[in-house]
Amino acid sequence: MIKRFIRKYWSILRKPPVHLSLGVLTVGGFMAGIIFWGGFNTALEVTNTEEFCVSCHEMRDNPFAELKTTIHYSNRSGVRATCPDCHVPHNWTDKIARKMAASKEVWGKLFGTISTREKFLDKRRDLAEHEWERLKANDSLECRNCHNFEFMDFTRQSTRAEQQHSTALASGEKTCIDCHKGIAHELPDMAGVEGW
Amino acid sequence: MIYLRIVLMALMTALLAACSEQSNPPANVSQAESVPVAEVSVLAPVEEPLPLEDGQAATLRGAALNTDLPAPVMAAVENTDLKRARQYPMQPPTIPHKIDGYQVDLNANKCMSCHARSRTGESQAPMVSVTHFQDRDGNFLAEISPRRYFCNQCHVVQTDARPLVGNSFEDYYQLTEKANQEGGS
Numbered sequence: 001m002i003k004r005f006i007r008k009y010w011s012i013l014r015k016p017p018v019h020l021s022l023g024v025l026t027v028g029g030f031m032a033g034i035i036f037w038g039g040f041n042t043a044l045e046v047t048n049t050e051e052f053c054v055s056c057h058e059m060r061d062n063p064f065a066e067l068k069t070t071i072h073y074s075n076r077s078g079v080r081a082t083c084p085d086c087h088v089p090h091n092w093t094d095k096i097a098r099k100m101a102a103s104k105e106v107w108g109k110l111f112g113t114i115s116t117r118e119k120f121l122d123k124r125r126d127l128a129e130h131e132w133e134r135l136k137a138n139d140s141l142e143c144r145n146c147h148n149f150e151f152m153d154f155t156r157q158s159t160r161a162e163q164q165h166s167t168a169l170a171s172g173e174k175t176c177i178d179c180h181k182g183i184a185h186e187l188p189d190m191a192g193v194e195g196w
Numbered sequence: 197m198i199y200l201r202i203v204l205m206a207l208m209t210a211l212l213a214a215c216s217e218q219s220n221p222p223a224n225v226s227q228a229e230s231v232p233v234a235e236v237s238v239l240a241p242v243e244e245p246l247p248l249e250d251g252q253a254a255t256l257r258g259a260a261l262n263t264d265l266p267a268p269v270m271a272a273v274e275n276t277d278l279k280r281a282r283q284y285p286m287q288p289p290t291i292p293h294k295i296d297g298y299q300v301d302l303n304a305n306k307c308m309s310c311h312a313r314s315r316t317g318e319s320q321a322p323m324v325s326v327t328h329f330q331d332r333d334g335n336f337l338a339e340i341s342p343r344r345y346f347c348n349q350c351h352v353v354q355t356d357a358r359p360l361v362g363n364s365f366e367d368y369y370q371l372t373e374k375a376n377q378e379g380g381s
Contacts, residue, residue: 070297159277160293163320183297187304195318196309 044099050082056109059083062120066185079146086142086184087131094138125188132177140176147176271357280354283367288350295353300346307347308340 020028046052054060063083067073072081089095114120135142149169154162168174178195181187190196259265275294282289298306310319328344329336366374 158275158293168318182299182304182306187299189302190304195315196304 044095047099047102048084048088048095050084053083053087058109058114058120062114062117063185070184072184081146081184085146089138089141090145121188128181128185128188132181135177136175143176143180271355273353273355283365291351291353293353295348300348305345305347312340 050064054064067083072086074080088098108114112119114123149165152165154166157165164179168179169176181190181193181196257265273294273296274292277292279292280290295307300307308324309315310321311324313323315321316323324340324344326336328340329338331337331341332343
């Protein structure tokens with residue numbers, strides 16, 4: 001039954017067009033391509049905003065509420081880090097990879113994996129570990145999109161910052177997330193985490 | 197009972213009398229010279245009692261109760277990373293750096309991520325003192341004692357705020373020095 005169906009449509013697809021010119025096909029295909037590509041990228045853009053992230057209450061009541069008290073929400077410079085700034089890679093392939101992973105999170109949403117504060121707190125260590133792993137693996141790329149080591153003026157940093165940045169960070173032995181965990185949200189139980 | 201009350205009343209009257217003497221402008225200060233209290237900033241050094249006019253001795257805020265003073269500027273936390281001398285040997289050292297956003301709760305202790313014994317090699321921060329490992333019976337534990345967990349109960353940052361009142365604290369050494377100079381024993 002299904003085989004017959006597939007075979008029928010396959011033969012239609014394979015049949016050369018009778019009524020359409022090659023020109024129409026090329027231009028049409030081109031236009032369709034633009035529309036799909038545009039739509040795809042628009043969808044990407046829409047989902048890549050903080051409004052989208054916090055449109056679900058799990059994110060609004062937990063990470064977002066916590067972010068609001070930190071320096072990445074309000075500071076003297078008026079530069080605001082949004083969720084995708086720290087959580088979504090800028091370059092395209094990495095972005096798509098992260099989006100595919102995020103699709104899994106949408107399942108989590110549908111099944112209420114973290115629908116309450118308690119469930120979220122129970123899960124936080126796992127969730128945080130994924131982010132630490134990711135940032136460790138990409139050498140804290142998202143942080144560096146805003147904080148560029150090349151342009152850090154140690155003389156304007158506090159002594160503690162300067163000492164750590166000019167040694168462990170400069171030598172590449174450590175990356176931002178090794179020392180700066182919990183800068184945007186509350187930390188989970190840190191028992192057993194390296195450096196805690 | 198009744199005697200106690202009489203004694204108390206007498207005391208209060210004496211006190212009131214003393215106060216009103218102080219708050220009356222001294223005779224040699226003319227009305228024009230005396231400073232209306234509302235214009236004085238809260239942070240002005242309060243060494244001498246200000247000459248007050250009648251009816252102005254209302255508050256310590258420097259303005260009448262039904263007015264709002266502009267909020268004083270927020271003081272900045274000192275972030276020099278330089279140790280401060282202690283006023284007496286058992287004084288918990290004050291924190292010489294900012295601790296904004298440092299989490300200290302059941303889940304995590306940001307202070308200990310530098311000041312724990314095992315972390316000081318990397319962080320070069322001073323280790324918490326050995327007393328922190330003792331429980332209340334004086335037994336030494338392997339980790340800091342739970343009663344020492346919340347660092348900010350004893351250790352605090354310092355700001356560059358100007359003190360509201362002067363401080364005449366003299367430490368033990370200054371006191372003994374003084375006593376020695378006066379030829380006391």
